[in-house]
Amino acid sequence: MKSVIKVENLVTKFGSKVVHNGVNLEVKEGEIYAILGESGSGKSVLLREIVMLQKPTSGEIYIFGKNIKDLTPKELIELKKKWGVLFQFGALFTSLSVESNIAIMLKEYTKLSKKSISAIVDAKLEMVGLSSDVKYLYPYELSGGMVKRVALARTLSLDPKLLFLDEPTSGLDPVSARAFDELIISLRDILGLTIVMITHDLDTIHNIVDELSVLADKRVVASGTLDDVLKSKHPFVEKFFKNEYFYRVKGK
Amino acid sequence: MDSIYINILEQNNQIIIECKGYWGINKLDTIEKRLLSALKKNSNYIIDLRELNYLDSNGAILISLFEKEANNLGSKVDYKINNPNYKRLIEIVKKSSSHKLKRKIIKRTFLYSLGEKSVSYIKDIIDFINFLGKFFIKSLALINPKNFRYKELIYFIYTSGIAAIPIISLTSFLVGVVIAYQTIVQLSKFGADIFVVDASAISIARELGPMITAIVVAGRSASSFTAEIGAMKLTQEIDAMETMGFKPFYFLVFPRVMALIISLPILIFISDIVGIFGAMVATKAQIGLSFHIFLQRLYEVLALKHYLIGLFKGPFFAIIIALVGTYGGLRVTYNTESIGLETTKSVVNAIFLVIVCDALFSVIFTRLGI
Numbered sequence: 231m232k233s234v235i236k237v238e239n240l241v242t243k244f245g246s247k248v249v250h251n252g253v254n255l256e257v258k259e260g261e262i263y264a265i266l267g268e269s270g271s272g273k274s275v276l277l278r279e280i281v282m283l284q285k286p287t288s289g290e291i292y293i294f295g296k297n298i299k300d301l302t303p304k305e306l307i308e309l310k311k312k313w314g315v316l317f318q319f320g321a322l323f324t325s326l327s328v329e330s331n332i333a334i335m336l337k338e339y340t341k342l343s344k345k346s347i348s349a350i351v352d353a354k355l356e357m358v359g360l361s362s363d364v365k366y367l368y369p370y371e372l373s374g375g376m377v378k379r380v381a382l383a384r385t386l387s388l389d390p391k392l393l394f395l396d397e398p399t400s401g402l403d404p405v406s407a408r409a410f411d412e413l414i415i416s417l418r419d420i421l422g423l424t425i426v427m428i429t430h431d432l433d434t435i436h437n438i439v440d441e442l443s444v445l446a447d448k449r450v451v452a453s454g455t456l457d458d459v460l461k462s463k464h465p466f467v468e469k470f471f472k473n474e475y476f477y478r479v480k481g482k
Numbered sequence: 483m484d485s486i487y488i489n490i491l492e493q494n495n496q497i498i499i500e501c502k503g504y505w506g507i508n509k510l511d512t513i514e515k516r517l518l519s520a521l522k523k524n525s526n527y528i529i530d531l532r533e534l535n536y537l538d539s540n541g542a543i544l545i546s547l548f549e550k551e552a553n554n555l556g557s558k559v560d561y562k563i564n565n566p567n568y569k570r571l572i573e574i575v576k577k578s579s580s581h582k583l584k585r586k587i588i589k590r591t592f593l594y595s596l597g598e599k600s601v602s603y604i605k606d607i608i609d610f611i612n613f614l615g616k617f618f619i620k621s622l623a624l625i626n627p628k629n630f631r632y633k634e635l636i637y638f639i640y641t642s643g644i645a646a647i648p649i650i651s652l653t654s655f656l657v658g659v660v661i662a663y664q665t666i667v668q669l670s671k672f673g674a675d676i677f678v679v680d681a682s683a684i685s686i687a688r689e690l691g692p693m694i695t696a697i698v699v700a701g702r703s704a705s706s707f708t709a710e711i712g713a714m715k716l717t718q719e720i721d722a723m724e725t726m727g728f729k730p731f732y733f734l735v736f737p738r739v740m741a742l743i744i745s746l747p748i749l750i751f752i753s754d755i756v757g758i759f760g761a762m763v764a765t766k767a768q769i770g771l772s773f774h775i776f777l778q779r780l781y782e783v784l785a786l787k788h789y790l791i792g793l794f795k796g797p798f799f800a801i802i803i804a805l806v807g808t809y810g811g812l813r814v815t816y817n818t819e820s821i822g823l824e825t826t827k828s829v830v831n832a833i834f835l836v837i838v839c840d841a842l843f844s845v846i847f848t849r850l851g852i
Contacts, residue, residue, distance in 0.1 A: 311507065324817035341511035343518075349547045350540055353575040357539070370816030388507050389538035420571055421538060 231258040232295070234392060234424045235280060240289035242275055249275055251448040253289070262418060262425045262438050267445030268466060273428045274318075274396065276445070280426075281315050281394055282306075293392070311339060313392040314385035318400065320377040322369040322384070328355075329365035332384045339388065354383040357417075359409060374401050378410075386417070393417070395427035399434055407431060411438045432471075432479050444470075488516045496526045502533040505541040513541070517548050523555045530562045542571040549576075613809045617739075620731050634737035635744075642703040642738075643745025647752060650698050654753040657690055658682065658760025666768050675769050679779040682761035687788045691753040693840060696799040699746060700832035704807035707738055708828040711811025712821040720812075735808045742800035750796045754789065787852055795843055799836050806832040 235257040242250040249272040257263045267273045278284040280291055282298060291298050293309065301309060322331050332351045336342055342350075352362040358379040369377060378401065385393065398414070399407035415438050417423050429435060435442060435456065443453040444467055452462035460471055470476075487509055489500040499520060505513060520527075529545060531537065549559040563569045590598075623629050662682045669677050711734055714720050720730050758780070765771045810828030814820050 325819035340507060342514055346510075346514055346544060346547060350543045353539065353543045353546075356577055357574065368817070386539070389540050420567055420574070 231260065233257065233292075234259050234261075234294060235426065236290075236292040237276075237280070238290045238292075240276070240279065240291070241287045242272065242279065243287045248448055250286070250289075253445070253449055255443045255450055255453060257424060257426055257441075259424055260418065260422055261440045262414065263427070264435055264439040264442040265426065265428050265445060266430070266435070266442055266470070271445040272448070273445055277394060277396060277426075277428055281313070311335075311388055312390055313394065314388070314390035315394045316378075316381055316385045316396060316398060318396040320369070320381035322377060322381055324369050326368075327365065328367050328369070328372070328380050331369070331380060332365075332387050334384070335387050350387065351383075354386055355380075357386065358383045358413065375403070375406050378402065382413075389421060391423060393423050393425045395425065395429075397428055397430065399429065399431045404433075408433065408437075414438055432476050436476075436479050487513050490516070490520050496528055497522070498528045498530055500530045500533060501537075501545075502535075504536045505534065505538065506536065507538070507540060510540055510544065514544055517544060518551070521548070521551055521555060522557065525552075525557045527552060527557060527559045528562060529559060531568050532562055532564050534565070534568065537565075537568050537571060539571060539575055542568070542575045546572055546576045609813075610806075610809060613812075614805065616731070617735065617805060620729075621736070623732075624736065629732050630740075631733060631737050634733065635740055638738050638741030639745050641706075642699065642741055643749060646699060646702055646745075646749060649702075650695055650749055650753050651756045653694050653698060654686075654691065654757040655760040657694055658686060658757035658762075659764040661685060661690065661757075662761035662764035663768060666765065670769070675771070676779060678761070678765055678769075678771075679776055680783045682765075683758055683780050683784045684788050686757040686761065687754050687784060687792050689792070689840070689844070691757055692750050692792045692795045692799065693836070694757070695746060695749045695753045695796075696803065696836045696840075697833055699742065699749065699799075700803045700806075700836060701829055703738075703742065704803050704810070704828045704832040705825045707804065707807030708810035708814075708825045709821055711808055712814030712824055715812065715814045716816070716818065716821065730812075734811075735805075738808055739801060739804040742804040743797045746800040746803075747793045747796035750793055754792060791843075791847060791852065795840065798839055798843075802835045802839060803832045806835060 233256050235255075237253055237255045240250050240253040242248070253276065255265075265273050265276065275284065279286045280293070294312070296305070296309075298309075322328075323334070326334065329348070329351050332354055333347050336347050336350060351365060355362050355365060360376065360379050360383070364372070364376065364380070369380070372380060378398070382398075395414075399410050402410060411434050414425060414427075418425060427434075427439075429439075439456065441453070441455055442459060443450045444459060444462070444464070445451070446464060446466040451464040452459045452467055459467060487501070487503045487505065489502065491498045491500065497520060499517070529548075552559050561569075561572070563572075662678055665678045665681045666675060669675055669681070711720075714734075720734075723730050723733060762773055762776050765776060766773065806828050810824040810831075814824050
């Protein structure tokens with residue numbers, strides 16, 4: 231399978247503080263990939279570097295086979311239309327209604343009629359499990375879970391090929407979290423998405439993730455399928471997976 | 483060239499829509515136009531997706547929208563699909579609720595918006611007066627010095643007072659130069675050049691020094707107070723303080739008000755000195771009056787009361803600026819736009835109220851004969 235994201239020898243330093251020291255990882259097409267690690271291990275920084283919000287100190291990042299350093303401004307825009315980023319707290323535009331939030335990329339990048347855009351907004355809301363009644367609401371009128379769903383609907387508005395999710399199930403109740411997992415799986419199956427997520431949710435990791443990388447000690451200490459990772463003897467892996475809760479999840 | 487993506491044929495009373503190629507987001511607008519142009523009453527459509535290489539959910543939504551519109555016109559739509567994913571996709575997007583609920587739009591006549599605006603202004607004024615009352619009642623608690631935040635006070639004296647010295651000095655210097663220069667031009671017509679000292683020194687000490695200082699501080703600090711407190715409100719920091727049992731008033735409002743009350747008179751003092759120095763420099767350049775003579779004349783004409791009146795206004799301006807600024811911050815609602823709105827409002831209101839206050843003082847002092 232083609233590789234969608236490839237990170238090679240990534241080094242990140244903030245002043246004298248080293249966050250990443252030689253991180254390598256590869257995400258293949260159609261995969262649900264998780265990045266795992268303790269707080270402060272630089273997961274979010276890694277994600278920010280991949281989506282070009284931050285520059286690594288050194289190292290190469292390839293997306294869809296191209297080094298992101300070599301992209302022309304035009305290619306950059308095309309790339310950004312092909313990916314969607316879901317931020318941990320939604321990052322909805324607070325001054326826009328739900329409808330305008332979801333429609334903003336369609337209005338910016340296409341010349342579709344108002345009718346079609348409104349149909350797309352309705353359908354995307356339906357896809358994330360919300361009724362179209364919410365579309366006239368403003369972000370502050372939404373609950374935390376709804377913000378997340380609306381943000382996902384906005385992320386999906388252009389049908390991206392690559393989806394980045396920063397802790398998608400954090401702050402959701404367990405039932406919604408599992409529904410979210412199912413949604414992610416069906417998106418992958420139907421639309422052929424590649425999904426990269428930062429998550430701590432053991433259920434998510436067990437149920438839907440194909441491959442994962444564990445960040446610790448400034449590098450990737452274990453990667454591959456869940457079974458591969460479980461073979462690792464790294465203290466963080468031991469602590470995180472080899473506990474009662476995980477066995478309970480696994481036993482199900 | 484659209485036929486790469488969509489081809490419309492008519493055969494035995496049926497309209498066949500052949501969808502082909504790669505229906506990516508960049509092509510959807512042309513596809514949409516072609517699709518909608520094929521809409522007719524009472525026809526039979528067959529949408530053929532067998533040659534389609536790529537369909538995403540937006541493409542599927544367009545197709546289902548077409549079907550909905552066609553059904554509304556009394557036409558029938560059938561599909562020919564061999565890719566099960568396309569079928570599933572179209573079924574999923576079709577589920578989206580078709581009921582349209584429109585938000586009620588109130589028609590705004592002139593009278594309506596006039597009334598709405600007036601009510602909101604009156605509410606604003608009442609709110610501000612409430613805030614003022616709360617401020618004075620709560621300040622009674624400051625009799626107990628434990629309630630006072632000295633660290634914050636020092637911090638705000640630094641950011642709102644000391645950091646403002648350079649810009650206030652520069653502005654005052656330039657205003658001093660301009661005042662002296664313009665006065666000389668008029669006075670020399672009567673050969674009364676020396677009175678430039680009286681005119682510039684008294685006007686600077688009494689009015690201009692305090693005003694320039696207040697306006698600069700209103701621009702710098704009223705805006706930053708509103709933005710700081712507003713951002714805290716947005717991130718729920720103020721809610722967090724409330725739940726911890728801290729009073730936002732003691733943490734946020736008092737240190738700022740006190741800091742301005744302390745620093746504004748000092749800034750006015752500096753502004754007076756630099757402004758008069760500016761006048762001195764302009765006088766020397768214009769009519770060659772030496773600093774020595776200027777200062778001698780200054781000593782004769784600038785009574786202490788003029789200078790004290792200027793300083794006396796400082797704390798009042800300070801209270802106005804700080805209260806308007808903090809009040810604006812606490813009024814910020816849930817969106818980022820309102821921070822900008824409230825910041826603009828507090829700067830404008832602070833400057834306006836400072837000028838009103840100054841005018842009042844001017845009348846009062848003149849009546850009292852000071």
